[in-house]
Amino acid sequence: MARFVPDAAEQARLPVAILGGFLGSGKTTLLNALLRHPAMADTAVAINEFGEVPIDQHLVEADSGTGPDRTVTMANGCLCCDLSGDLEGAVMRIFSRREAGTLPRFARLIVEPSGLADPSPIAQALLRNPILSRVLRLDAILVTADAVLGRGQLARHPEARAQASLADRLLLTKTDLAEPAEEAALREALSGLNPLAPLTRCRRGEADPAALFPARFLGLPGAPPPVVEWLAGLPAPAPHRHHAHSQGIASLSLVSDAPPPWEGFEAWFRRVRIEGGERLLRAKGLIGVPGRPGPVVVQAVQHVLHPPVALPSWPADDRRSRLVLITDGIPHAPLRAGWDALFQPA
Numbered sequence: 195m196a197r198f199v200p201d202a203a204e205q206a207r208l209p210v211a212i213l214g215g216f217l218g219s220g221k222t223t224l225l226n227a228l229l230r231h232p233a234m235a236d237t238a239v240a241i242n243e244f245g246e247v248p249i250d251q252h253l254v255e256a257d258s259g260t261g262p263d264r265t266v267t268m269a270n271g272c273l274c275c276d277l278s279g280d281l282e283g284a285v286m287r288i289f290s291r292r293e294a295g296t297l298p299r300f301a302r303l304i305v306e307p308s309g310l311a312d313p314s315p316i317a318q319a320l321l322r323n324p325i326l327s328r329v330l331r332l333d334a335i336l337v338t339a340d341a342v343l344g345r346g347q348l349a350r351h352p353e354a355r356a357q358a359s360l361a362d363r364l365l366l367t368k369t370d371l372a373e374p375a376e377e378a379a380l381r382e383a384l385s386g387l388n389p390l391a392p393l394t395r396c397r398r399g400e401a402d403p404a405a406l407f408p409a410r411f412l413g414l415p416g417a418p419p420p421v422v423e424w425l426a427g428l429p430a431p432a433p434h435r436h437h438a439h440s441q442g443i444a445s446l447s448l449v450s451d452a453p454p455p456w457e458g459f460e461a462w463f464r465r466v467r468i469e470g471g472e473r474l475l476r477a478k479g480l481i482g483v484p485g486r487p488g489p490v491v492v493q494a495v496q497h498v499l500h501p502p503v504a505l506p507s508w509p510a511d512d513r514r515s516r517l518v519l520i521t522d523g524i525p526h527a528p529l530r531a532g533w534d535a536l537f538q539p540a
């Protein structure tokens with residue numbers, strides 16, 4: 195029998211956003227500016243830096259004029275390389291201190307990995323780790339890119355490409371310093387790597403949280419799951435829409451008026467993730483389920499699936515089942531054929 199997480203249970207989890215981006219690309223500047231915004235009150239921050247100082251000594255409770263600081267620094271080097279103990283331990287410490295009343299209450303968490311970290315293992319840990327995934331939900335991956343240096347960093351550093359290709363939203367920093375041609379070249383390179391992530395300019399960290407984060411991350415009542423907002427921002431889904439871009443990265447939108455049989459979809463989607471492995475960068479979708487009033491939200495980072503979340507109703511009039519796959523070098527024809535086969539009579 196299919197097992198879904200009810201949306202109410204999903205909403206009860208603590209929303210997490212990952213704010214990644216290459217070394218010096220403006221993550222901290224942006225984070226500091228965002229934390230001063232009223233919409234970001236009650237935000238805890240876990241920062242990963244290269245350094246030698248133990249985490250616990252870095253739980254700061256300084257008053258920055260905007261309320262108590264809720265920051266944990268993870269100093270064991272690169273978050274993506276030594277992930278499980280570090281992130282899990284840091285998050286558990288944040289929670290236990292909140293419970294003990296030594297850390298102010300917080301309603302959301304931002305993880306800022308080091309500038310060399312690939313956000314993918316961090317996202318996967320949030321989705322897969324049995325302890326973390328029970329208390330947290332991953333709402334957004336934001337990635338900063340330096341408008342002056344970003345183009346060269348993408349060309350030279352695989353870490354920068356990995357960061358950009360996984361983002362839900364790309365943030366262009368230092369646009370005040372960049373020549374228009376530099377910014378245009380960066381935009382083109384980023385769109386090649388991640389065709390579906392919207393690009394937002396953030397000069398000196400100035401940005402409206404509502405323009406960067408999903409409404410549910412900000413705790414707005416009645417906000418839909420972030421995947422719904424993300425899908426709504428895409429070009430109108432046409433059956434089998436396909437965007438091919440440079441370096442083998444491409445997106446494929448699979449759409450159907452009828453819902454697929456859930457067991458068939460689940461089995462096919464599992465095969466897609468296993469066979470795709472690291473070449474399946476992201477998958478997000480709204481899948482209708484026969485006999486259910488609302489769709490199921492599916493989201494995967496590489497082969498790791500977030501537990502499917504059942505919505506009580508469709509969030510908009512468009513009731514087509516939609517699955518968007520962002521792939522790196524996976525042929526699309528077999529994916530389309532597999533999707534189409536779901537709708538054939540047995």
Ligand SMILES: Nc1nc2c(ncn2[C@@H]2O[C@H](COP(=O)(O)OP(=O)(O)OP(=O)(O)O)[C@@H](O)[C@H]2O)c(=O)[nH]1
Nearest residue numbers: 216217218219220221222223309367368397398399
């Ligand atoms: N002019 C200008 N400077 C910026 C902007 N954003 C960041 N900076 C500067 O760029 C430098 C690096 O910014 P940080 O926010 O520390 O970058 P980071 O990504 O956190 O850096 P790491 O933690 O080393 O990876 C700092 O000197 C910032 O003041 C911007 O939009 N415009």
